[in-house]
Amino acid sequence: MKKSILILSGVAMVLLLAGCSGGGDNANVDEGEPVAKLACTQGMGEYKLADSPLQFCYDKAWGEPVVEGVSAKTGSAQKIGFGTVDNAKAPQVWIESKDFQPSEGEKKVKFEFMNAMESKEDSLKTQLKNSVGYNEKDVRARKADAGGVRAIRADVSGDVNQVNYFVPDAFDGYNMMVSGGKDMAEMIDEFTFDMAL
Numbered sequence: 001m002k003k004s005i006l007i008l009s010g011v012a013m014v015l016l017l018a019g020c021s022g023g024g025d026n027a028n029v030d031e032g033e034p035v036a037k038l039a040c041t042q043g044m045g046e047y048k049l050a051d052s053p054l055q056f057c058y059d060k061a062w063g064e065p066v067v068e069g070v071s072a073k074t075g076s077a078q079k080i081g082f083g084t085v086d087n088a089k090a091p092q093v094w095i096e097s098k099d100f101q102p103s104e105g106e107k108k109v110k111f112e113f114m115n116a117m118e119s120k121e122d123s124l125k126t127q128l129k130n131s132v133g134y135n136e137k138d139v140r141a142r143k144a145d146a147g148g149v150r151a152i153r154a155d156v157s158g159d160v161n162q163v164n165y166f167v168p169d170a171f172d173g174y175n176m177m178v179s180g181g182k183d184m185a186e187m188i189d190e191f192t193f194d195m196a197l
Contacts, residue, residue: 056195075100147197
């Protein structure tokens, strides 16, 4: 009797160890990073930027997303606009590699001066002055989220009159900016918050 109990205990231990060692069919499955899922509502299109985690839902009335390369001395940058509408009626998304340096005469957002974790408006305004050149009196700034990544939201008056989201480290090796006219601020807020990064 003791012998059969020991044999059964030994078999159970071997089965338990085999299950813990990953010896089953799932032994080589790499779960990696969770993949963000979009939940676009009816009437909305879904877009994913190739070779990146960036995904977003967009109003089909804007037309299809159009990706344009931006000329650069080093690194890379892309602008995502929408095909059938004036830029004033839809958001624009700018993606740039951290090593991006624009061609001669072009401007660059200096993301390296931004700390999106900061919460004080005065500090955020100073960062925007140093990074973009905004006049502090023309900007209202606050921390925000873009697809779950900390961002700086700038409500800019004066000559610019836009809502901009600056997203340092939006995803591995890249910074991002989302912009649009102040008259579509609520839509820009939803578009940016709901994207997946």
